[in-house]
Amino acid sequence: MSAALFIAQRATAAILAFAVAGHLATIVYAVRGGLTAAEVLARTRHNGWFLAFYALFVIAAAIHAPIGLRNVVREWSSWRGRSLDYALAAFCALLVVMGLAAALALYAA
Amino acid sequence: MLKVEVWRGTRQGRFQSFDVPRREHQTILDVVTEIQREQDATLAYRFACRVGMCGSCAMTVNGRPRWTCRTRVAEVVGRDNRLRLEPLPNFTVVKDLAVEMTGFFDKWRDAKGYFEPGGHAGEGFAVVSPTTPQRQAADAGIECIGCGICYAACDVVAWEPDYLGPAALNRAWTLVNDVRDAGNAERMAAVAAASGCQACHVHMNCTEFCPKGLAPTYAIAGLKRETIARALGRRN
Numbered sequence: 001m002s003a004a005l006f007i008a009q010r011a012t013a014a015i016l017a018f019a020v021a022g023h024l025a026t027i028v029y030a031v032r033g034g035l036t037a038a039e040v041l042a043r044t045r046h047n048g049w050f051l052a053f054y055a056l057f058v059i060a061a062a063i064h065a066p067i068g069l070r071n072v073v074r075e076w077s078s079w080r081g082r083s084l085d086y087a088l089a090a091f092c093a094l095l096v097v098m099g100l101a102a103a104l105a106l107y108a109a
Numbered sequence: 110m111l112k113v114e115v116w117r118g119t120r121q122g123r124f125q126s127f128d129v130p131r132r133e134h135q136t137i138l139d140v141v142t143e144i145q146r147e148q149d150a151t152l153a154y155r156f157a158c159r160v161g162m163c164g165s166c167a168m169t170v171n172g173r174p175r176w177t178c179r180t181r182v183a184e185v186v187g188r189d190n191r192l193r194l195e196p197l198p199n200f201t202v203v204k205d206l207a208v209e210m211t212g213f214f215d216k217w218r219d220a221k222g223y224f225e226p227g228g229h230a231g232e233g234f235a236v237v238s239p240t241t242p243q244r245q246a247a248d249a250g251i252e253c254i255g256c257g258i259c260y261a262a263c264d265v266v267a268w269e270p271d272y273l274g275p276a277a278l279n280r281a282w283t284l285v286n287d288v289r290d291a292g293n294a295e296r297m298a299a300v301a302a303a304s305g306c307q308a309c310h311v312h313m314n315c316t317e318f319c320p321k322g323l324a325p326t327y328a329i330a331g332l333k334r335e336t337i338a339r340a341l342g343r344r345n
Contacts, residue, residue, distance in 0.1 A: 002301070002302070002303060002307075003301045003307065003336045003337070003339075003340040004340065005307075006307040006333070006336070006337070007337055007340055007341075010337075071308075074269065075265070075268035075269050076268065
């Protein structure tokens with residue numbers, strides 16, 4: 001793993017530590033509070049804080065996860081090189097697109 | 110009487126059983142030597158100093174990498190009096206209990222694990238205070254004798270054959286902290302490459318098994334910090 005990937009993974013881990021805690025707290029709040037779908041959407045619609053939080057969460061996860069997966073694949077299989085990097089870059093793009101689409105959908109709902 | 114199973118062969122092979130009398134203060138190396146001298150002269154193994162200075166007698170004893178000269182039978186054998194002796198893992202086996210160390214030492218070279226005097230070597234003695242943090246960091250890892258125990262114990266070496274390994278990285282860290290050394294730009298580039306210090310998973314096997322009580326894990330952590338500092342432009 002290069003120094004740049006190492007730093008990117010550690011930096012995003014620091015973000016994820018807070019983002020995952022916030023995400024879990026949000027889930028507990030929504031479920032324990034017995035919020036309906038409409039009540040959830042009422043809280044997320046046009047809520048800039050919600051969008052900024054989840055956009056940051058999604059981007060951090062999209063950077064963090066492929067770097068970790070790359071290490072796992074390199075250590076547990078013989079798949080190396082350019083093709084692995086492209087595959088995981090594609091996985092990163094997939095996470096960004098799906099995650100941001102979900103956050104935007106709740107923001108604009 | 111000890112029931113000793115000894116690996117015979119190279120990568121392919123089998124365990125051969127020997128019965129060896131128990132003796133007072135007997136070491137594992139004594140057992141191996143007795144087998145070779147009294148029972149089977151074709152057994153291949155390696156030793157030199159017999160007193161924990163050279164590191165050449167390292168083997169796997171009942172599943173753990175050890176210096177056989179500094180391991181007494183009484184420390185490792187259970188009530189069943191069974192011993193299982195194998196060559197170190199993560200090395201190519203030459204024959205029986207002797208392994209090929211070339212790849213291990215090639216990685217010391219690849220990690221720039223040698224002193225680089227630069228252009229000032231002829232200008233007299235460098236004075237390095239024993240109290241400076243760099244000197245203390247270098248001192249913490251300098252006693253490595255290159256026995257390969259840490260390398261055998263390392264999971265990452267097993268998974269990633271190109272990984273430089275704890276011993277080479279520990280040596281690199283002592284040199285990073287050597288104020289006389291002039292080769293740190295190349296050394297840090299070498300240890301920050303894909304198979305370098307960032308590959309360490311901090312399992313701490315190296316630190317657990319090092320017979321010298323060194324902590325290569327902390328040396329590797331130091332290299333990781335230094336790598337980040339350099340990548341962020343905080344060091345030249």
